[in-house]
Amino acid sequence: MAVNLKELSKKADRITAGHRMCAGCGAPIVAKWVLKALKTEDKAVIANATGCMEVSTCLYPYVAWKDSYIHSAFENAGATISGVETAYNSLKKQGKVKDNYKFITFGGDGGTYDIGLQSLSATMERGHDVVYVCYDNGAYMNTGIQRSSATPFGASTTTSPQGKAVPGKQQYRKDLTSVIAAHHIPYAAQTVASKWKDLYEKSEKAIYTKGPAFINVLTPCARGWRCDTQKELQVVDLAVETCFWPLYEIIDGKYILNYKPKKKLPITEWLKPQGRFKHLFKPGNEYMIDAIQKEVDKNWEELLKKCNL
Amino acid sequence: MAKRVSLSGNEAVATAMRQIEPDVVAAYPITPSTEVPQYFSQFVNNGQVKTEFIPVESEHSAMSACIGASAAGARVMTATSSNGLAYMWEPLYIAASLRRPIVMAAVNRALSGPINIHNDHSDSMGARDSGWLQIYSENVQEAYDNFIQAVRISENADVRLPVMVCYDGFITSHGIENMVLLEEEEVKKFVGEHKDDYFLLGDTPIALGTFDGNQYYFEHKRLQAQGMINAKKVILEIAAEYEKITGRKYNFFEKYKMDDAEIAIVVIGSSAGTSKVVVDELREKGIKAGLIKIRVFRPFPAPEIAEALKNVKALAVLDKTDSFATTGGPLFKEVRSAVYGIGDNKVVKSYIYGLGGRDVTVDSIKEVYAGLQEDLTAGKYEIYNYLGVRE
Numbered sequence: 213m214a215v216n217l218k219e220l221s222k223k224a225d226r227i228t229a230g231h232r233m234c235a236g237c238g239a240p241i242v243a244k245w246v247l248k249a250l251k252t253e254d255k256a257v258i259a260n261a262t263g264c265m266e267v268s269t270c271l272y273p274y275v276a277w278k279d280s281y282i283h284s285a286f287e288n289a290g291a292t293i294s295g296v297e298t299a300y301n302s303l304k305k306q307g308k309v310k311d312n313y314k315f316i317t318f319g320g321d322g323g324t325y326d327i328g329l330q331s332l333s334a335t336m337e338r339g340h341d342v343v344y345v346c347y348d349n350g351a352y353m354n355t356g357i358q359r360s361s362a363t364p365f366g367a368s369t370t371t372s373p374q375g376k377a378v379p380g381k382q383q384y385r386k387d388l389t390s391v392i393a394a395h396h397i398p399y400a401a402q403t404v405a406s407k408w409k410d411l412y413e414k415s416e417k418a419i420y421t422k423g424p425a426f427i428n429v430l431t432p433c434a435r436g437w438r439c440d441t442q443k444e445l446q447v448v449d450l451a452v453e454t455c456f457w458p459l460y461e462i463i464d465g466k467y468i469l470n471y472k473p474k475k476k477l478p479i480t481e482w483l484k485p486q487g488r489f490k491h492l493f494k495p496g497n498e499y500m501i502d503a504i505q506k507e508v509d510k511n512w513e514e515l516l517k518k519c520n521l
Numbered sequence: 522m523a524k525r526v527s528l529s530g531n532e533a534v535a536t537a538m539r540q541i542e543p544d545v546v547a548a549y550p551i552t553p554s555t556e557v558p559q560y561f562s563q564f565v566n567n568g569q570v571k572t573e574f575i576p577v578e579s580e581h582s583a584m585s586a587c588i589g590a591s592a593a594g595a596r597v598m599t600a601t602s603s604n605g606l607a608y609m610w611e612p613l614y615i616a617a618s619l620r621r622p623i624v625m626a627a628v629n630r631a632l633s634g635p636i637n638i639h640n641d642h643s644d645s646m647g648a649r650d651s652g653w654l655q656i657y658s659e660n661v662q663e664a665y666d667n668f669i670q671a672v673r674i675s676e677n678a679d680v681r682l683p684v685m686v687c688y689d690g691f692i693t694s695h696g697i698e699n700m701v702l703l704e705e706e707e708v709k710k711f712v713g714e715h716k717d718d719y720f721l722l723g724d725t726p727i728a729l730g731t732f733d734g735n736q737y738y739f740e741h742k743r744l745q746a747q748g749m750i751n752a753k754k755v756i757l758e759i760a761a762e763y764e765k766i767t768g769r770k771y772n773f774f775e776k777y778k779m780d781d782a783e784i785a786i787v788v789i790g791s792s793a794g795t796s797k798v799v800v801d802e803l804r805e806k807g808i809k810a811g812l813i814k815i816r817v818f819r820p821f822p823a824p825e826i827a828e829a830l831k832n833v834k835a836l837a838v839l840d841k842t843d844s845f846a847t848t849g850g851p852l853f854k855e856v857r858s859a860v861y862g863i864g865d866n867k868v869v870k871s872y873i874y875g876l877g878g879r880d881v882t883v884d885s886i887k888e889v890y891a892g893l894q895e896d897l898t899a900g901k902y903e904i905y906n907y908l909g910v911r912e
Contacts, residue, residue: 291585299595
């Protein structure tokens with residue numbers, strides 16, 4: 213069935229307005245579209261790693277989630293949801309739970325790429341029927357923009373600040389989607405917060421594919437990216453147009469490219485609107501931009517090969 | 522009909538688990554508790570239980586999965602030891618504060634480092650303020666009995682807190698002893714159905730583990746403390762019920778020849794057995810020696826301990842761990858605090874003993890009682906002592 217924005221807008225949101233995320237934060241957009249993909253008749257349990265989304269959507273005694281929700285700690289969202297899903301299997305078999313449930317976890321890049329990776333990896337390996345959604349905004353934004361292993365090369369963060377001796381982060385980002393794909397799970401995908409249709413369709417596939425599924429969503433954080441809130445979704449689009457963040461999915465091991473830019477834009481288009489990369493445009497730092505372009509080109513070529521393109 | 526068998530502590534606890542048949546078990550292997558999930562996963566794969574077993578990748582995830590499964594409405598259990606318990610530190614506190622009735626076999630082993638696999642109490646004693654109930658066992662029978670009772674205590678609506686059932690690594694976990702098992706139906710009847718009023722898979726959605734600011738956190742902690750306060754009454758009620766079906770009596774602690782005791786030892790776990798032998802020998806010589814074996818350490822039965830010790834003139838509290846405060850072990854602090862102001866001029870001293878599995882001999886316990894007698898004669902004593910160590 214073709215996805216119709218007008219029709220979908222009539223479907224009730226399962227995360228409410230009135231949460232306390234920053235104005236312009238990309239994370240609730242992600243949560244909204246992922247949960248839209250749930251069938252109305254299906255119930256869900258949402259697990260959340262500690263992070264912006266968690267502290268801002270459930271300040272006792274308020275909660276912005278319409279489904280059951282659990283937060284335990286920073287690094288254990290994967291293990292927590294695997295416990296919930298296993299309990300469901302047990303109680304369902306015993307006839308103690310009648311409804312159909314889906315299990316969805318949200319974690320930022322800190323809770324997913326770094327401190328929660330072990331717990332996530334094991335959850336994927338054990339084959340729990342859960343969806344893990346990483347809203348990757350490229351740094352520990354909740355604690356004040358510290359670098360993570362998802363932070364792009366060159367970015368200035370509060371623990372990889374651009375200084376006289378070291379111009380920002382000196383390491384390339386971890387390719388987590390590939391790491392998760394190496395678990396040979398039935399569904400893994402990369403998408404962005406700015407393309408609702410892609411995000412929605414991938415969420416639907418992830419939720420309704422039996423077994424573990426993972427979606428990595430590049431999500432804007434205007435605070436951390438030092439960009440204009442009003443233009444942040446366009447900035448995210450530029451990540452796709454420059455091939456910094458390609459849209460693709462891996463279904464049962466088969467790589468599928470979902471979008472190929474007609475004209476691949478130079479990486480500077482993605483870097484320029486973001487204050488965290490400002491120092492890269494200073495005279496003498498050209499080599500860093502060249503290095504970033506090279507890395508993006510290499511990754512893009514590799515992906516095309518994997519997609520048999 | 523009860524059945525006489527010879528089992529190790531781990532076998533007995535795994536058997537209790539099988540008889541209870543929880544909905545979910547999540548565990549990670551670590552010596553000496555490994556056998557518990559090992560035996561249990563065999564029960565699962567043989568189809569002897571309906572339980573779902575989660576073979577997690579770490580103890581941190583074991584406790585996290587237990588929290589998730591318990592929140593979803595399942596009866597949940599796990600087992601661990603030593604560094605595994607330490608690795609669970611963070612979710613241990615979360616389990617207690619989210620009021621999850623999880624039952625854990627905590628098979629006591631020395632905490633690294635240096636790495637050591639043998640018994641002492643540094644692992645569970647480190648977790649004494651995590652909000653878990655702690656019930657200690659002297660032998661295989663007690664480990665089995667405590668494990669079954671723990672389910673009821675933990676799930677009681679007035680308590681709703683996780684329970685650690687502790688027993689000594691190797692000494693009890695691997696030592697094979699004669700014991701009595703209940704029939705499976707008796708256990709099932711005793712523990713009953715697991716019921717939850719609020720759970721993630723219930724009719725009304727709930728949120729658990731939300732951000733709790735300074736307007737509410739304090740009240741929630743107070744409620745958590747109330748659960749622990751309420752546990753005292755519940756522990757005794759459950760023990761009385763258990764006695765009816767087994768004939769075995771349980772209390773907060775066991776008093777051994779305490780009625781007219783003038784010198785006494787307070788101890789936890791398997792060393793109580795060794796100490797009882799010494800008490801018997803001393804009694805034959807006309808020395809009024811007694812012993813208190815702690816069963817329930819959290820909540821700590823302070824007034825009851827004070828009452829039991831009120832007529833004792835000299836008292837040694839034995840800790841199989843050191844708190845490194847240079848002032849005595851954790852049990853010592855609790856006991857001294859309990860008896861403070863009750864019977865002045867009592868000798869109350871701390872002995873750190875048996876660390877890293879150092880053998881606790883009859884002779885070393887005799888040394889403690891002899892020391893108490895000398896202290897009474899001398900009228901002065903050292904508070905902080907190490908027993909059986911080369912110095």
